[in-house]
Amino acid sequence: MTDYLHIQLPPDQIRGISSIGLAHMGDAVYELLVRTWLCAHGKATGKGLHRATVALVCAPKQAELAQRILPLLTEEEQAVFRRGRNANVHSIPAHASRAQYQQATALEALLGWLHLSGRHDRVEQLFAVMMEGE
Template identity: 75%
Template sequence: MDDYFHVILQPDDIRAISSIGLAHLGDAVYELLVRTWLCAHGKATGKGLHRATIGLVCAPAQAQRAERILPRLTEEELAVFRRGRNAQVHSIPQHASRGQYAEATALEALFGYLYLQGRQERINQLFLWMMEE
């Protein structure tokens, strides 16, 4: 593979990646989208930008925003989301409940899964729904 910005893996290759692996990648995808959204909307500058990012990428915020898109997910996406939610995590941040952390992990796994399929348009569509006020 020569282009990690435009990745498309085969379904069997994606299934071979653990839920935690998908969430690891999806966490970066989600954070990049949040940072881009904040900068594009002039929401914050300097130290405020970092705080705003943390406020949107923390597990409770991700869990809350994940709830917004659940009714809009396809059966395939719901299966990936459930797989991510059931991932065996061994440490949970103090500021999040186990349920919130599971939902955040599920969202990240979904974003990682879609990214590896090369489905950036779908990720963007879900992200826009999540960011609606």
């Protein structure tokens, strides 16, 4: 049985996934991390929990948090981030600028790539830096 929570795909298979596919995966990884972080830190309860989640997963906030980790990225991670930032997205939410949405997509692509690569410790490390002071 495949352990999809702790998957490790071969590099060739990951290279075959589009930037949008990596961002799709990373969006889910990031949201799970945020929801877990909120519950673990008692930051919100009840209906406030949804509001707190939305505030952290929106593109402007993701773009802001991405800035915290950029200096820590390896060359390979920077390349994945750039690939995600340059993804051809067709629609941008009204509450985000194009630049914010590109940064958010880049962050999600990086998290998706790390997750699918089985680099869960690195995901946790970068997420911890992003959440410092929140």
